[in-house]
Amino acid sequence: MPRAPTKKKTTLERASRSRKPAAAPTEAPVMTAGKPPPLKVLFVTSECAPFAKTGGLADVAGALPKALRALNIDARVVMPLYAGMPWNELEILDGALHVPMWWGTAHARVRTGKLPNSDVPIYCLEYNRYFDRPYLYGPPAEGYNDNLERFTFLSRGSLEVCKALGFYPDVIHCNDWQTALVPVLVNTVEWLQPLHASATVYSIHNLAYQGIFDGGGMFITGLGREHYNAGEFEHFGALNLTKAALRHSTLLSTVSPTYAREIQTGEYGNGLDGILAERRDDLVGILNGIDVDEWNPMKDPFTPEPFAAADPRGKAACKAALQKEAGFPVRPDVPVFGIVGRLTHQKGFDVLAHALDRVLGWDVQIVLLGTGDEDAQRFFAYVDAHRGDRFRAWLRFDNGRAHRIEAGADFFLMPSRFEPCGLNQMYSLRYGTLPIVRATGGLMDTVSNYDEKTAGGTGFVFNDLHPESLANTIGWAVSTWFDRPKHIEIMRDRAMRQDFSWDRAARAYQDLYERAKQRRRGG
Numbered sequence: 001m002p003r004a005p006t007k008k009k010t011t012l013e014r015a016s017r018s019r020k021p022a023a024a025p026t027e028a029p030v031m032t033a034g035k036p037p038p039l040k041v042l043f044v045t046s047e048c049a050p051f052a053k054t055g056g057l058a059d060v061a062g063a064l065p066k067a068l069r070a071l072n073i074d075a076r077v078v079m080p081l082y083a084g085m086p087w088n089e090l091e092i093l094d095g096a097l098h099v100p101m102w103w104g105t106a107h108a109r110v111r112t113g114k115l116p117n118s119d120v121p122i123y124c125l126e127y128n129r130y131f132d133r134p135y136l137y138g139p140p141a142e143g144y145n146d147n148l149e150r151f152t153f154l155s156r157g158s159l160e161v162c163k164a165l166g167f168y169p170d171v172i173h174c175n176d177w178q179t180a181l182v183p184v185l186v187n188t189v190e191w192l193q194p195l196h197a198s199a200t201v202y203s204i205h206n207l208a209y210q211g212i213f214d215g216g217g218m219f220i221t222g223l224g225r226e227h228y229n230a231g232e233f234e235h236f237g238a239l240n241l242t243k244a245a246l247r248h249s250t251l252l253s254t255v256s257p258t259y260a261r262e263i264q265t266g267e268y269g270n271g272l273d274g275i276l277a278e279r280r281d282d283l284v285g286i287l288n289g290i291d292v293d294e295w296n297p298m299k300d301p302f303t304p305e306p307f308a309a310a311d312p313r314g315k316a317a318c319k320a321a322l323q324k325e326a327g328f329p330v331r332p333d334v335p336v337f338g339i340v341g342r343l344t345h346q347k348g349f350d351v352l353a354h355a356l357d358r359v360l361g362w363d364v365q366i367v368l369l370g371t372g373d374e375d376a377q378r379f380f381a382y383v384d385a386h387r388g389d390r391f392r393a394w395l396r397f398d399n400g401r402a403h404r405i406e407a408g409a410d411f412f413l414m415p416s417r418f419e420p421c422g423l424n425q426m427y428s429l430r431y432g433t434l435p436i437v438r439a440t441g442g443l444m445d446t447v448s449n450y451d452e453k454t455a456g457g458t459g460f461v462f463n464d465l466h467p468e469s470l471a472n473t474i475g476w477a478v479s480t481w482f483d484r485p486k487h488i489e490i491m492r493d494r495a496m497r498q499d500f501s502w503d504r505a506a507r508a509y510q511d512l513y514e515r516a517k518q519r520r521r522g523g
């Protein structure tokens, strides 16, 4: 990736060379007009929408800091500069960022800009040796061999950015294993340094990804071998970054209340349930919001007609367009089921595969958009080839089509094995597309089950991850569609009126940050 220098401004080099903090974090807060200064939060992340995205974390990173700013929190984002990002639209901070690595010092560049439509500064660490690659973490189903080194660089680099800018956060908010070293570094190499005063909040977006490496790689973290023990990094004979973060962070969070409870159990804890249960009083579940501007059925550039709860008529046109796009007969009377997501074990599509034969025996249409496991892709391509009259599989990543599915479908399928929060069911609700979900994680916290007596609920919920249960629940939705259309209308209206804006979540994070700050300062 060519790196033509663009505009320059001074800040980084001077501060970074002098190594003097611009303001000591321990000094008394400056009271401006009777108000304390805004809370300072550094949000460290390995991905951030719209710049680089593989999953829900990117959506959180792109939205939460903006919502925090609206609460007068000085939130800033640090992430790597990956290939494919709009690097020439970002301003280069003058000078080099000196990042200590196991092999010496990495001299990186920092490019800065703002999150789109906001005042949130974003600092992108430019170090081509680690990040100028086709993938964020590695080719599908593989990780790059040097991922421990790459994300050690991100963790260490994010702290060096703070020092270089003289930005001493009250809270450093770390997200998933790629940033899990930060809380450990703050407690160790920053000991008695200004950054030691920063509280750390570690958010689990998906406990299935823990950052597990060979124990022999401990030296790459730059930390002494003494930290490779069962209380910190060592876990079942391997180096586990998440485990160390769970021990070292001031407070912990995850992305839904139900997932926060589930991960304290053997079934969902992925081996870390013991530590999480020990820290249960320091662990909160805060449901993600969604970007209500991007996912707005009234103003969606990807769909043919706008609609809203107050005037849902446009949804019929979206449905017809989706049926056309899928090559299905355009029939308003047939229920259309949408599926969007990564084709991985987590999402339970293997269970759907076993239920599909029965479901395709009914008068339904199903569209699937997803990429992932090769076996799953092959299977769904096969069904597409043989049942193309009512099953369409698009095996690629296509944001516009994801929008059209949310808008045009009547029901949305998420038979997840586990789901920390899940965004698609919230998009569905907002587009009046009733979700059919398994009772797990964030799905349980966002979708309420249909009640035939009262027309209550916003979707259809099942418990057992079994093809029979899934097919029965799809059948229940189909019979409701044909036999009680009024109920579908009522549920749709209720679904579209749910509030999933980031505002609510940002307030919960604000409380969490305040608590973390108090805890760190011994309050």
Ligand code: ADP
Pocket: 054, 055, 056, 057, 059, 340, 341, 342, 369, 370, 371, 396, 397, 398, 399, 402, 421, 422, 423, 424, 425
């Ligand atoms: P996860 O983070 O586990 O992948 P989420 O439901 O939290 O699941 O978020 C997935 C995000 O990625 C959503 O914004 C969804 O629309 C999007 N997405 C997943 N697969 C595709 C695809 N094939 N095409 C377009 N968007 C996709």
